[in-house]
Amino acid sequence: MPTKEQNYHHGALRSALLEAALATVERDGVEALSFRQLARIANVSPGAPYHHFRDKNELLAMLARRGFEALETELERACSAGSDPVNCIHQLVEAYLRFARSSPKLYALLFIPEVTRPESLDVVEPQAMACLRRLQAALAVMDPVAEPPVLRERALTLWGLLHGLVSLLDIGPLTRSLSSVVDTELAARSAMKLALA
Amino acid sequence: MPTKEQNYHHGALRSALLEAALATVERDGVEALSFRQLARIANVSPGAPYHHFRDKNELLAMLARRGFEALETELERACSAGSDPVNCIHQLVEAYLRFARSSPKLYALLFIPEVTRPESLDVVEPQAMACLRRLQAALAVMDPVAEPPVLRERALTLWGLLHGLVSLLDIGPLTRSLSSVVDTELAARSAMKLALA
DNA sequence: AGCGTCGTCTGAGCAATGCTTAGATTGTGT
DNA sequence: ACACAATCTAAGCATTGCTCAGACGACGCT
Numbered sequence: 001m002p003t004k005e006q007n008y009h010h011g012a013l014r015s016a017l018l019e020a021a022l023a024t025v026e027r028d029g030v031e032a033l034s035f036r037q038l039a040r041i042a043n044v045s046p047g048a049p050y051h052h053f054r055d056k057n058e059l060l061a062m063l064a065r066r067g068f069e070a071l072e073t074e075l076e077r078a079c080s081a082g083s084d085p086v087n088c089i090h091q092l093v094e095a096y097l098r099f100a101r102s103s104p105k106l107y108a109l110l111f112i113p114e115v116t117r118p119e120s121l122d123v124v125e126p127q128a129m130a131c132l133r134r135l136q137a138a139l140a141v142m143d144p145v146a147e148p149p150v151l152r153e154r155a156l157t158l159w160g161l162l163h164g165l166v167s168l169l170d171i172g173p174l175t176r177s178l179s180s181v182v183d184t185e186l187a188a189r190s191a192m193k194l195a196l197a
Numbered sequence: 198m199p200t201k202e203q204n205y206h207h208g209a210l211r212s213a214l215l216e217a218a219l220a221t222v223e224r225d226g227v228e229a230l231s232f233r234q235l236a237r238i239a240n241v242s243p244g245a246p247y248h249h250f251r252d253k254n255e256l257l258a259m260l261a262r263r264g265f266e267a268l269e270t271e272l273e274r275a276c277s278a279g280s281d282p283v284n285c286i287h288q289l290v291e292a293y294l295r296f297a298r299s300s301p302k303l304y305a306l307l308f309i310p311e312v313t314r315p316e317s318l319d320v321v322e323p324q325a326m327a328c329l330r331r332l333q334a335a336l337a338v339m340d341p342v343a344e345p346p347v348l349r350e351r352a353l354t355l356w357g358l359l360h361g362l363v364s365l366l367d368i369g370p371l372t373r374s375l376s377s378v379v380d381t382e383l384a385a386r387s388a389m390k391l392a393l394a
Numbered sequence: 395a396g397c398g399t400c401g402t403c404t405g406a407g408c409a410a411t412g413c414t415t416a417g418a419t420t421g422t423g424t
Numbered sequence: 425a426c427a428c429a430a431t432c433t434a435a436g437c438a439t440t441g442c443t444c445a446g447a448c449g450a451c452g453c454t
Contacts, residue, residue: 008448009402029310034440045404047443052402056441068370108310111369113226113302121373128370156362156375157387161354164361168353172308173265173325176318178353190354193390205419206431231411242433244414249431253412 012092016042021063022106029105030060032110060109061120067110068127074099085142086196088194092138093162093188100166108171111163135159139195157194162187211249213239218260226302227257227309257306258317264307265324271296280303282339284391289335290359290385297363305368308360332356336392349385354391359384 010016021040024033036046037057051060078095079088100107109115115124136155140146146154165187170173207213217238232253233243234240238342250256274283275292296306306312314323333352337343343351365371 007448008404011402011404013222029320031310032218035442036440037339046441047405048403050442064370108313112309113228113305113368116305116369121370124370125373129374150309152262153383156365157358157383160361160365161358161391162361163364164357164359165288165353167308167360167364168357171310173261173318173321176315176322177326185306186350186354190391194358194387205433206421208431210431211404232413233411245432247413269437 009047009113010042010044013042013044013048017052017059017067020063021059022066025109026103028108030109030114033060035059038063044058057114057117058123060112060114061123063106064110064115065122065127067106068124068131071096071099072127072131072134075131079134079138079141083105086192088138089142089191090188092135093191094184096162097166097184099197101170104171107166111167112154132156132159133180142195154195158191161194162192198241200247206240207241207245210239210241210245214256215248215259215263216247218256219230219263221284222260222306223300223303227306227311230257232256240347240354252316254311254314255320257309257311260303260385261312261317261321262324263308265328268293268296268307269324269331272328272335276335283389285335286388287385291330291386292380293359294363294381294384300367304363307363329353329356337390351392355388358388358391 017038020038021033024038033056035049037044039049042048049059060118074095078091110124110128114120129196130153132152136148136151139151139154139158141154143151166172169178211327214235217235218230230253232246236243236246239245246256264289271292272289273290299313307321308323311317329349329352332355333345333348335356336348336351363369366375
């Protein structure tokens with residue numbers, strides 16, 4: 001009767017690696033993530049992870065995919081409480097900023113070059129598109145007569161504004177000088193201007 | 198009489214390394230950049246670069262600093278042709294997108310985690326702030342009665358929108374599905390809405 | 395039950411990288 | 425002329441990503 005520890009076959013290595021990777025990224029950022037360290041955490045030899053991921057970039061792509069999944073569910077929950085449309089957008093903005101700020105290192109992972117390279121996008125882009133559709137749906141509720149193409153344009157500019165502000169002020173080059181100069185309110189107001197146009 | 202090649206002292210190693218690093222990043226992206234490779238290009242031993250940069254991150258920070266400098270001069274040139282204010286903003290947007298798209302790998306470098314970490318920001322943030330001030334100045338020309346704080350808010354949202362769109366559509370997770378769905382015109386229109394509010 | 399197959403894991407190994415150190419070389423200022 | 429400081433070399437250490445031959449074990453088939 002094996003004690004479930006130290007079996008020759010780990011049994012759930014893949015998810016164990018993903019879990020350890022997620023924790024590492026949230027704590028220390030992508031740059032601190034190494035395949036061998038993950039193997040060490042999982043009590044497994046350095047070559048074992050390669051039976052579950054082709055290379056390190058594939059692991060990162062999977063992490064990013066999960067990140068966009070989590071973002072999508074947050075956006076979904078924010079607007080499903082069907083209050084009035086304008087309040088819905090407000091809650092959407094709040095949910096996005098809350099997600100980005102609750103684990104900034106993970107949020108930053110979603111946009112690093114290793115994840116946005118073509119091979120990784122095969123895995124990541126579908127989930128990113130799902131996020132875009134979620135925004136588009138919310139805008140559709142607010143303006144039922146608008147055509148889908150313009151709704152998508154509005155969703156893109158909305159997402160662009162939100163990501164741009166987070167990228168500049170929370171995790172980007174202006175974090176030190178201007179931290180929290182732009183609060184949720186400003187972002188929400190600007191988002192409104194874009195969404196209602 | 199030495200032939201200027203293969204001197205024991207290189208003479209201009211620092212700038213040679215920066216130049217080689219810039220070329221490498223523009224061609225292959227940050228992930229392809231290595232200190233030892235730069236040393237090889239400069240015909241120098243692997244340890245030599247460490248007399249000019251504390252570590253790899255410092256080299257990256259210098260590159261990013263130069264990137265923001267280049268962006269600032271582009272923004273400056275765009276609006277100095279003093280036409281009417283609304284056209285000025287349009288040219289500003291065009292200049293920004295042109296800069297980002299002319300060397301996307303270099304643009305992406307400006308926002309990677311290695312550059313946005315606190316130590317690197319000591320070097321990078323001042324130049325990023327200079328870019329922000331440039332945008333703020335352009336908006337001031339367009340609306341002379343606006344207060345500086347609101348001008349800075351507008352500059353931030355403008356920059357956020359531009360960077361967000363570039364980050365999502367040109368170098369980010371939506372590049373494949375939506376490349377050039379949002380063209381310069383859409384970005385300019387949205388930027389207008391924000392700037393004029 | 396016995397057997398074979400296939401997916402999983404090991405362990406050794408290779409090339410490359412970031413960074414450090416001791417010492418050689420050269421230019422500079424007094 | 426001489427000491428000093430800056431620059432460069434060469435060797436080396438620890439770590440990483442990735443590969444490969446082979447050990448191990450769960451599972452299905454006869």
